[in-house]
Every structure is written in C-alpha cells, then in structure tokens.
Amino acid sequence: MRPIRGRLLLTIASFGAVLATTLLVAPTVGSTHVSLARAFDRTIPFADNIDAQIFFIARMPRVVAAAVVGAALAAAGVVFQALLRNPLATPDTLGVSSGAALGAMLAITFHFDVTIGGLPAVPLASFVGSVCALGVVYALAAARQHGLSTTVLLLAGVTMTGFLSSLIMFTQYLADFADTFRTVRWLMGMLDIGGYAPIVAVLPMLALAGALLATLPRALDLISLGSGAAAARGVNVVRAERAAMVGASLATGAAVSIAGPVSFIGLVVPHIVRKLVGSDHRLVLPGSVLFGAAFLILCDLAARTVFAPVEIPVGIITALVGGPFFLWLLVRASR
Amino acid sequence: MLRAVDVSFSYRDATKRTANGQTPVLDRVSLAVNRGDLVGILGPNGSGKTTLLRLLGGTLRPHAGSIRLDARPMADWSRRDIARRVAVVPQETHAPFDFTVLDIVLMGRFPYLGAFALEGPEDLAIARRALEATGTAAFEERAFSTLSGGERQRVVIASALAQSPQLLLLDEPTASLDIGHQIEVQRLLARLNTDSGMTMVLSTHDLNLAAALCRRLVLLRGGRVLAAGPTEEVLTSNAVRALYDVDAAVERHTRSGRLTVVPLGRI
Numbered sequence: 001m002r003p004i005r006g007r008l009l010l011t012i013a014s015f016g017a018v019l020a021t022t023l024l025v026a027p028t029v030g031s032t033h034v035s036l037a038r039a040f041d042r043t044i045p046f047a048d049n050i051d052a053q054i055f056f057i058a059r060m061p062r063v064v065a066a067a068v069v070g071a072a073l074a075a076a077g078v079v080f081q082a083l084l085r086n087p088l089a090t091p092d093t094l095g096v097s098s099g100a101a102l103g104a105m106l107a108i109t110f111h112f113d114v115t116i117g118g119l120p121a122v123p124l125a126s127f128v129g130s131v132c133a134l135g136v137v138y139a140l141a142a143a144r145q146h147g148l149s150t151t152v153l154l155l156a157g158v159t160m161t162g163f164l165s166s167l168i169m170f171t172q173y174l175a176d177f178a179d180t181f182r183t184v185r186w187l188m189g190m191l192d193i194g195g196y197a198p199i200v201a202v203l204p205m206l207a208l209a210g211a212l213l214a215t216l217p218r219a220l221d222l223i224s225l226g227s228g229a230a231a232a233r234g235v236n237v238v239r240a241e242r243a244a245m246v247g248a249s250l251a252t253g254a255a256v257s258i259a260g261p262v263s264f265i266g267l268v269v270p271h272i273v274r275k276l277v278g279s280d281h282r283l284v285l286p287g288s289v290l291f292g293a294a295f296l297i298l299c300d301l302a303a304r305t306v307f308a309p310v311e312i313p314v315g316i317i318t319a320l321v322g323g324p325f326f327l328w329l330l331v332r333a334s335r
Numbered sequence: 336m337l338r339a340v341d342v343s344f345s346y347r348d349a350t351k352r353t354a355n356g357q358t359p360v361l362d363r364v365s366l367a368v369n370r371g372d373l374v375g376i377l378g379p380n381g382s383g384k385t386t387l388l389r390l391l392g393g394t395l396r397p398h399a400g401s402i403r404l405d406a407r408p409m410a411d412w413s414r415r416d417i418a419r420r421v422a423v424v425p426q427e428t429h430a431p432f433d434f435t436v437l438d439i440v441l442m443g444r445f446p447y448l449g450a451f452a453l454e455g456p457e458d459l460a461i462a463r464r465a466l467e468a469t470g471t472a473a474f475e476e477r478a479f480s481t482l483s484g485g486e487r488q489r490v491v492i493a494s495a496l497a498q499s500p501q502l503l504l505l506d507e508p509t510a511s512l513d514i515g516h517q518i519e520v521q522r523l524l525a526r527l528n529t530d531s532g533m534t535m536v537l538s539t540h541d542l543n544l545a546a547a548l549c550r551r552l553v554l555l556r557g558g559r560v561l562a563a564g565p566t567e568e569v570l571t572s573n574a575v576r577a578l579y580d581v582d583a584a585v586e587r588h589t590r591s592g593r594l595t596v597v598p599l600g601r602i
Contacts, residue, residue, distance in 0.1 A: 004441075004453045085431045215450040222442055224432060229425050231394040233498065234418030234446030279432035282453070 004282065011283045015273075015290035022297040023067065027059035029301060031309060034059075061199070065191045066300040066314070067293035068199055069259045070269070072206060072251035074292025075213060077266020078285050079248040080134075082220035083241060084141050086153050087274075088329065090266035091252045093153070095160025096133045097263065100256035102164050102171070103129025105183055109175040123202045127253030133160055134249055189262035189315020191300050202254035209254065212247030216240060217281035224281075262296070262315045264322020269295050271329065336534060337368040337391060337421075337502060342400035344386055360558040361386055363400065368502065368536055373528045375549030375566070376538040379579050383558040384538035385426075388504050391536060393417040418446035422495035424505040428487065430479045436490050437475040440465055443497025458497075465496035468531075469523055485516025489523060496527075503527070505537035509544055517541070521548055542583075542596040546570055554578050570594055576602060 028034040038044070038051035046052055073091060080089040080096070091097040106112070107125035114121050140156055168187070172180055193199070219240040222230035227237045255262070273287040296314070299321065303314040344361040361383045368374055368391075376384045389395040390402060393409045402409040404420065422443070430439070443465070444458040454462075466472040469489040474482065479490060488508060495503055508524065509517040521544055527533040539545050545552060545566065552569045554561040556578055562569050575583040580602045588595040 003456070003459065008453065081431075085429075087431060218442075218445060218448070221434075221438075222445060225428055225430060225439075225442070226425065228389070228394060229423065229428065231414065232392050232418065232421075232423035232425075232504075233442060234415040236414050274432065278438070279434045280438055 004280070007277065007280075007283055008286070011277050011287045012290070015287050015294070019067070019290045019294040019297075022294045022301075023063060026063045026066075026297045026301050027055045029305060030054075030059060061193060061196050062191050062300065063297055064196070065193050065199055065258055066296040068202075068206065069191065069255040069262060070265055070292040070294070070296025070299075071289045072209070072255040072292075073262065073265040074269035074273075074288040074295070075209070075285060076248040076251045076255070077292075078270045078281065078288050079213065079216070079220065079244050079251075080266065081270060082224045082281060083138070083244055083248075084153065085224055085226075087271065088267065088326070089153060090264070091130070091248075092161075092261060092263040092266065093157040093326075094134070094137045095157050095164055096130045096137070096249070096252055097256055097261035098161045098164035098168070099133025100126040100130040100253050101187060101261045102168050103127070103132075103253070104257050104260075105168050105171045105187075108183055108186075109171050109179055119204060120201050123205060123254055123257035126257040127205065127250055130249040130252040130256070131246070133164065134245055136160065138245065185313065186260040188313035189260045189318065190313045191259050191296075191303075192311070193258065198258050202257060205250045205254040209247045209250035212243045212250070213285065216244055216247070217285045220244065220281040220285075221279075260313075260315060262318050264318050264326065265292055265296060267329075268318075268322050268325050271325075336370050337366075337402070337404055337536075338406075339364060339366045339387075339391065339397075339402045340400055341365055342387075342390060342397040342402060344383075344390060344395065344397050346386075361390070361397075362558040364555070364558070364560055365400075366391075366553055366560075366563070368534060370501070370534055371528070371532050372534050372536075373524075373548060373550045374536045375545040375552045376536065376555055377540075377542065377545055377552055377578060378538075378555035382555045384555055385506055387555065388423070388506050388536065388538055392421055392423045392504050394423075415446045418498055418500075420500055421502045421504060422498040422500035424488075424491050424495050424503065424508055426506045426508075426510055428491045433478045433480060435475065436466070436471060436477055436479055436482070437462065439479050439490055440475075440494045440497050443494040446498060461499065462493075462497045465493040468496060468527070469493040470519075483516070485512050485519055488512065488516070488520055492520075492523065501534060503533055503535045505535065507539055508537055509539065509541055517544065524548060542570070542575070543593075546594040546596065547591075567594065570596070 024036060028036055032054060034051045034055050039055040077090045080094060081087050103125035104122050107122045112121035112125060116124060137156055172183060219235045222233050222235050223240060231237045269292040270284060270288045273284055273291050277283040277287050299317045300314045303312050303317045341363045342361055343363055364387060376387060378384050390397055404412060440462045441454055444454055466475055469492050471489050471493055509520050524535060525548055528535055549566050551564060552566050553563045554569060554574055561577055562574055570585060572583050572585045575581055575596060582599045582602055584597045584599060585594060
C-alpha cells in the first residue's frame with residue numbers, strides 16, 4: 001500500500017480536478033451556450049462581453065451555491081457516519097436536515113430579526129435547529145454502547161423527520177400566502193439564489209465548521225471503532241465528539257439555509273468516495289468535500305437542463321438518484 | 336509500574352455506559368502490576384473486571400482511592416501520554432467501515448502524531464513489526480471485517496502493540512473464539528510476555544487459560560478482591576467455589592504439567 005501522504009495528494013488532486021472541471025463547464029450549459037474562451041477573454045470589456053456576463057453573473061452564483069451546499073452536506077454525512085458508527089447515517093436520514101429546515105422556516109415565517117456576529121437570522125436558526133435534532137439522535141446513540149444499529153437509526157430518523165415535518169406544516173399553516181409560496185419552493189431544495197449574498201452570509205459558519213472538522217479525521221477513524229477504544233488510543237473523545245457535532249451542525253445549517261433540505265448528498269457522496277479511496281477519514285473527508293461539491297453541481301445541471309426550459313428543484317433530482325441508491329445499500333447491508 | 340490502592344467506583348452518577356444497565360461497583364480494590372508481570376483478573380459476570388480494566392487504562396476515573404502509573408497519579412497524565420504506555424484490547428471490535436488490517440494497526444500510532452501529522456516510514460515500520468509479531472502480516476491488505484474472530488483479535492492486539500506500550504490491558508481476549516483460535520491468542524500472549532517482556536493484565540472467564548498463562552491472579556467478586564497472588568497458590572477448588580458457587584476439581588494435568596479446572600456442579 002502506498003504511504004498515506006501520496007494517497008492524500010492523489011485524492012485531493014483527482015477530486016479537485018473533477019470539481020474544477022464541473023465548476024468551469026456547468027455555467028456554460030443552459031438556454032444560451034456560453035463560450036469559455038470568450039467568457040475568460042480579458043480583451044473584451046466586461047460590459048460588452050455577453051458570455052462573461054452570463055457566465056459570472058447569471059449562472060456562476062448558482063453553481064457556487066451548489067458547490068458550497070454539496071461540500072457541506074457531504075462533510076456532515078461523513079462526520080455523522082463516523083460519530084454514529086453507521087454508514088447510513090446522514091443529515092437527512094437522521095432528521096437533522098429537517099431540524100435545520102424547521103429552524104429556517106420559523107425564522108422566515110416569523111421574520112426573526114436577530115443577527116449574532118454578523119450572521120443573519122435564517123442560517124442561525126437553521127444551525128440551532130440542526131443542533132437540537134442532532135442532540136436528540138446522539139442522546140439515543142450514547143445510551144447504547146455500540147452505536148446505533150441500522151434499525152434504530154432509521155426508526156429514529158423517520159420519527160424525527162415525521163415529527164419535525166408536522167411542525168414545519170404547522171408553521172406553514174400559520175404563515176401568510178407569499179411566505180408559504182417561498183418556503184414551499186425552498187423546502188424542495190432550490191439553488192436558484194440570484195446572487196452571491198446568501199453564500200457570503202454563511203461563510204463565517206462554514207469557516208468555523210471547516211476549522212472544527214479539519215483536525216478531526218484521525219479521531220473519527222478511531223471513534224468509528226468505539227469510543228472506549230478511541231479513548232484508549234489517546235483520543236480526547238468528549239472534545240472530539242463535541243467539535244464534530246458542532247462542526248457538522250454548522251455545515252448542515254449553512255447548507256440548508258442556502259438551498260433547503262437537499263437530500264441524500266451526505267449518503268451517496270461519502271459512499272462513492274470510500275469505494276475509491278478506502279475508509280481512512282483523512283482521505284474520505286477532503287475527498288467528500290470536493291466530490292460533494294462536484295456532485296451537486298452536476299445534479300443541479302440536470303435539474304436545469306433535463307426538462308428545459310422548465311427548471312425543477314435540485315432536491316427532486318438528488319432524491320431520485322439517492323432514494324434507489326439508499327435502498328440498494330440497505331438491501332446489501334442486510335444480506 | 337501500575338499501582339491501584341483502595342480504588343472504588345460506581346456507575347450510579349456517572350454516564351450509564353454499562354453493558355446491560357447493571358451498576359457494577361468496585362469496592363476498595365488494590366492491585367500492583369510490576370514490569371514483566373502477567374496478571375489475570377477472574378470473577379463472575381458483573382464482578383467489575385471490565386470496570387477495573389477501564390480504571391487501570393485511565394479511561395474511567397475512580398471515585399475514591401488512587402491509581403498511579405509509573406509512580407505518578409493517573410489524573411496527572413494526559414490521554415495521549417497514557418496511550419504511549421498503556422494499550423487496551425477490548426473484548427470485541429466492530430468496524431462499521433471497510434478498514435484494511437493495516438489501517439487498523441496504523442491507528443495505534445495515534446498518540447505519537449500531531450493533529451495534522453501523517454504516518455511516516457518509521458510508523459509504518461512499527462506497524463509492520465506489530466503485524467509480524469502477531470502473525471497477521473499476510474493479510475495486511477484485507478478488509479478487517481472479512482477476518483475470522485481469531486484473526487480479528489490478533490489484528491487488534493497488533494494495533495495495540497503499534498502503540499509501543501509497556502503495558503497491555505486485555506478484556507476477555509479469548510471470549511467468543513473457538514479453541515483453535517483461543518490457543519493461538521494464548522500462545523501469542525505468552526510469547527509477547529516471555530520474549531518481549533510485555534507486561535499484561537487480562538480479564539477472563541476461562542480458568543484453564545488463566546492457569547496456563549497468568550503468573551498471578553486477582554479474584555474479584557461483587558467488586559471486592561477475594562484473593563490475590565501467584566496462580567499456583569490462588570487457584571484452588573475453594574477459590575473456585577467462593578468465586579462462582581461452583582464445585583470444581585483443580586488438579587495438575589499430567590501431560591501439560593499445568594493446573595486444570597474441571598467444573599463438577601453448581602452449588
């Protein structure tokens with residue numbers, strides 16, 4: 001086996017190349033084709049360069065949003081799977097996405113007007129929602145020494161999602177018509193954000209999540225074998241689990257506040273990445289961040305183009321891809 | 336090297352991470368482990384064996400009494416520094432992901448690496464030596480989850496050895512293994528102790544394993560030490576009766592020359 005250093009570089013380089021390609025190609029595809037050469041042609045003034053305007057102003061924000069949301073949800077998926085010792089744990093199967101969605105819904109519907117440290121209310125509420133939902137799931141897992149069995153995990157997730165969905169519906173019921181229209185679209189998972197502002201708004205959250213998760217991959221390897229074993233190998237388990245939970249909740253909250261609860265990214269992406277690079281979290285986490293970004297860009301590309309000129313919410317595409325994939329994993333795991 | 340004096344512990348107000356909701360209590364347990372020792376902890380289910388091992392490994396803190404590692408109180412050591420000296424082999428290890436055998440063994444290097452450091456050639460060499468020592472080098476590329484119980488246990492021991500510890504704590508290392516794998520693990524532990532001078536403390540339900548392997552025994556019941564001392568002196572039919580309420584014949588086996596325990600009936 002090659003040493004870890006080489007495998008890490010290879011992982012980052014290859015998934016990075018995939019991401020760079022999708023980032024450049026996706027904005028060229030659409031109702032009008034954009035020439036990459038013209039879009040990056042510095043000799044034409046920006047005001048006269050239609051290709052560059054479509055590329056950077058009309059389409060790029062959406063592509064960047066897809067990248068950010070995909071990366072954040074994939075990272076959260078990796079972390080949840082290690083913490084709960086189950087490869088089927090994801091923000092959506094656990095109901096954490098629903099928690100984030102409920103938080104954001106409440107903030108939108110009741111026009112919360114708080115900002116903390118420059119962070120707007122919606123992403124904040126979304127973060128609080130995901131922390132609360134994760135707290136419930138984690139308390140369940142902590143009560144059982146060997147992590148959550150798939151059965152308990154899925155039941156807990158279904159129950160959480162059902163419970164939170166009814167609260168979301170109740171919130172919608174109380175909302176006025178204009179807000180309802182907005183939130184219904186958003187709940188389907190939409191990346192049509194119209195500018196960079198929503199991404200910039202959650203950058204501090206994402207930066208904090210990145211900082212918290214960056215030191216964790218090796219601890220996650222050990223925690224996935226059991227918290228007692230991890231402690232015996234020198235991991236400060238309480239601190240690592242806390243950092244992982246807060247980091248993953250921040251990532252989920254940020255992603256959901258931008259795009260709504262886009263499902264199955266946290267399941268499909270880490271699974272594919274593990275098949276390619278192995279299970280070492282020092283490879284799986286960066287690989288999933290990069291590939292998650294590329295994957296959601298591609299899903300959104302499909303959402304924009306398959307039924308053109310009609311655009312469908314990207315959440316429908318990811319669910320159509322992820323649902324069967326999840327069932328296939330479940331059938332395989334139960335053999 | 337490790338000395339526990341009058342250690343008491345209860346799960347009542349700690350996080351309830353016990354196997355089956357019981358609250359095992361240790362009551363003023365004392366134990367000294369010297370360099371090169373091979374100590375066995377015997378006792379019925381719920382007698383506090385696992386809890387005692389966790390306390391000795393520093394992953395639990397005693398409510399009363401003191402535990403000293405190399406004459407320094409356990410509480411003064413960092414997790415990382417303990418892990419460089421004491422390694423733990425849990426009863427069972429489940430890997431939820433497809434880690435390879437080498438992946439698992441390299442995780443033993445954790446206490447030697449900084450937050451962003453990756454294993455270098457030296458770490459790899461130590462891991463390979465641990466694989467050799469446990470006879471698992473042949474399947475370093477295989478997925479851990481595809482191994483048999485005995486192979487898995489040897490790999491986990493290799494992972495513990497990769498920590499370069501001076502003391503190995505093993506929780507029922509041969510439970511759930513068939514007799515072929517039991518004897519493999521038993522030989523491995525005996526060799527590590529005699530050849531490399533590895534100090535070990537292990538808990539077990541297998542009295543014959545304890546008789547064959549351990550130099551000293553600690554008999555634990557209801558969280559208290561019933562007896563402690565050299566195996567030959569401690570392992571008697573009276574001791575078995577007091578420990579398990581079982582009538583047993585403890586005799587020297589003619590071919591192996593070891594003490595053997597044959598349970599005859601429940602009292």
